[in-house]
Amino acid sequence: MSDKLTATNTLRATRILSVKTESPTTKTFTFKDKLCAKAKPGQFLMLWIPRVDEIPLSIMNTEGTSVSVTVKAVGDATQALHKMKSGETVGLRGPFGNNFTENTSRVLMVGGGTGNAPLLFLAKRLAAKAKRLALVIGAKTKNELLFLNQLEALCTEQSTIATTEDGSYGLKCLATEPLDKLLNKEKFDMIYACGPEPMIRQVFDLTEKRGIPMEASLERLMRCGIGLCGSCVIGKYRVCRDGPVFTAAQLREVKDELGISKLGFDGNRIPL
Amino acid sequence: MNSNPLRTRLAGLELRNPTALASGILGYSAESLQRIAEAGAGAVVTKSVGLTPRVGYPNPTVVQASGGIINAMGLPNPGIEAYAGEIRHAKTVLAVPLIVSVYGYSAEEYATVAKAAATAGADAVELNVSCPHVKETGSEIGQNPALLKDTVRKVKAAVRKPVIVKLSPNVTDIVQLAQAAATAGADALTAINSVRAIAIDVETAQPILSNKRGGLSGPAIKPIALRCVYDISEKVKTPIIGCGGIATWQDAVEFLLAGASAVQIGTAIALKDPAVFTTINRGIAAYLKKKKHRSIKEIVGQAHRN
Numbered sequence: 001m002s003d004k005l006t007a008t009n010t011l012r013a014t015r016i017l018s019v020k021t022e023s024p025t026t027k028t029f030t031f032k033d034k035l036c037a038k039a040k041p042g043q044f045l046m047l048w049i050p051r052v053d054e055i056p057l058s059i060m061n062t063e064g065t066s067v068s069v070t071v072k073a074v075g076d077a078t079q080a081l082h083k084m085k086s087g088e089t090v091g092l093r094g095p096f097g098n099n100f101t102e103n104t105s106r107v108l109m110v111g112g113g114t115g116n117a118p119l120l121f122l123a124k125r126l127a128a129k130a131k132r133l134a135l136v137i138g139a140k141t142k143n144e145l146l147f148l149n150q151l152e153a154l155c156t157e158q159s160t161i162a163t164t165e166d167g168s169y170g171l172k173c174l175a176t177e178p179l180d181k182l183l184n185k186e187k188f189d190m191i192y193a194c195g196p197e198p199m200i201r202q203v204f205d206l207t208e209k210r211g212i213p214m215e216a217s218l219e220r221l222m223r224c225g226i227g228l229c230g231s232c233v234i235g236k237y238r239v240c241r242d243g244p245v246f247t248a249a250q251l252r253e254v255k256d257e258l259g260i261s262k263l264g265f266d267g268n269r270i271p272l
Numbered sequence: 273m274n275s276n277p278l279r280t281r282l283a284g285l286e287l288r289n290p291t292a293l294a295s296g297i298l299g300y301s302a303e304s305l306q307r308i309a310e311a312g313a314g315a316v317v318t319k320s321v322g323l324t325p326r327v328g329y330p331n332p333t334v335v336q337a338s339g340g341i342i343n344a345m346g347l348p349n350p351g352i353e354a355y356a357g358e359i360r361h362a363k364t365v366l367a368v369p370l371i372v373s374v375y376g377y378s379a380e381e382y383a384t385v386a387k388a389a390a391t392a393g394a395d396a397v398e399l400n401v402s403c404p405h406v407k408e409t410g411s412e413i414g415q416n417p418a419l420l421k422d423t424v425r426k427v428k429a430a431v432r433k434p435v436i437v438k439l440s441p442n443v444t445d446i447v448q449l450a451q452a453a454a455t456a457g458a459d460a461l462t463a464i465n466s467v468r469a470i471a472i473d474v475e476t477a478q479p480i481l482s483n484k485r486g487g488l489s490g491p492a493i494k495p496i497a498l499r500c501v502y503d504i505s506e507k508v509k510t511p512i513i514g515c516g517g518i519a520t521w522q523d524a525v526e527f528l529l530a531g532a533s534a535v536q537i538g539t540a541i542a543l544k545d546p547a548v549f550t551t552i553n554r555g556i557a558a559y560l561k562k563k564k565h566r567s568i569k570e571i572v573g574q575a576h577r578n
Binding site: 013051055093224228229233241267 | 538539
């Protein structure tokens with residue numbers, strides 16, 4: 001058995017170092033874990049909440065020997081996690097999956113929801129190096145525009161566009177509206193997208209007709225995390241092992257499913 | 273004529289090489305199966321499918337052990353009615369035999385599901401009578417010679433395609449079960465399914481898998497699987513498909529020498545990616561050449577003769 005996979009996939013019990021509230025529905029959890037602390041932007045970990053569940057989470061930051069994930073309370077597992085405090089024990093395996101390439105030319109990030117977390121991780125790596133770093137993010141309402149201030153500070157000046165569906169901040173529309181206009185106006189060498197899949201689909205459609213390189217991080221129901229069980233497949237790809245970051249060329253291959261359907265826990269196709 | 277030394281026949285199936293995807297690995301969608309076939313597998317076995325949909329167990333469903341992986345997925349599957357569409361789709365894109373793994377809660381249910389799979393286009397069915405982690409299906413039948421015989425007979429009466437029986441190592445004497453399946457008309461036997469196992473987290477002092485117990489697969493079980501194949505082939509004439517911890521061509525050749533006519537590969541896909549099929553087949557071909565054999569058949573069971 002490959003020693004590296006064995007080490008990465010071995011469950012490590014660890015204590016929650018800190019919990020930070022990011023929004024009314026979102027918290028950031030930090031753990032000590034040497035292996036996950038070596039993760040690259042785009043990679044994910046599997047978090048075991050004892051007696052509840054084990055879920056895949058994108059990595060938001062690493063620092064020294066610690067790793068952070070940002071979690072929205074949406075289901076049983078994430079709600080149980082939100083009730084946990086620093087000092088309590090969880091389990092980790094990972095980091096898993098591939099990572100975003102780190103393009104340092106003219107880069108545009110498009111984010112939504114907790115998808116902003118891995119983009120923040122990426123932006124920290126790119127901020128000093130990229131020729132241009134621009135951002136378009138959207139949310140339902142102002143306090144769900146996660147990491148807006150941190151992202152804005154890392155981007156090139158005057159290069160951030162925020163949208164909300166209720167108009168409580170920025171433009172009152174979906175993120176894809178100003179994105180379309182921006183792409184008409186300006187040339188980008190790479191677009192990194194992370195967020196709800198219908199948004200990613202629209203970003204893909206907009207970049208595709210202009211032939212702009214793109215990478216998007218996808219999410220699926222996941223069980224094993226190591227490319228065996230098939231729960232997270234999209235087309236011929238396993239999101240956990242071949243992804244979670246996919247190039248425009250790969251997204252083209254899975255166009256029939258991207259933003260449209262995924263496999264449910266019983267393996268039946270369900271609409272997104 | 274037989275220019276490809278890897279080509280072989282098994283239970284009426286023409287295989288371009290003796291490696292197949294083991295059940296439970298990927299295998300929901302036609303695209304996944306196609307990818308494995310393109311990566312070099314000689315046949316593919318689907319995830320186990322039953323009469324009605326099952327969502328399986330909550331996570332953790334997989335836990336790393338030394339030398340292997342313990343899983344308790346809980347047989348998640350969309351049910352044969354929905355899966356028939358995927359079987360039909362798979363048949364239009366696959367260039368290798370499609371073996372559909374089926375399970376049931378009774379002999380009659382196995383027969384019903386197997387019939388539906390065959391009707392949808394399965395080239396063969398593999399009876400999962402050995403799932404180590406779902407109660408009242410699989411191993412309850414696979415551990416009882418009389419129930420196993422009855423199940424195999426009912427499936428054989430319901431389908432005209434080859435019927436493969438996947439045996440459990442979680443029994444006192446696997447040969448007795450192999451004989452029961454063979455007597456009832458099984459066209460081939462797969463040995464073995466995963467080995468019942470558990471992992472406990474010392475910090476929280478509790479089993480890690482949500483189902484507590486699961487099945488161990490991977491290199492750790494290879495010597496056990498190999499011994500099972502060796503034992504069965506000593507007493508039973510029915511062709512055997514070796515399965516359990518195969519990750520290298522040497523592993524595959526060991527199973528052939530022990531008496532297997534073909535092998536299945538599963539966990540190694542996580543260790544080495546789907547290209548593991550091509551690597552293993554190249555290794556087997558080089559071994560045959562070096563040992564001056566013209567076909568796989570010449571080495572099947574050779575360890576018993578030497």
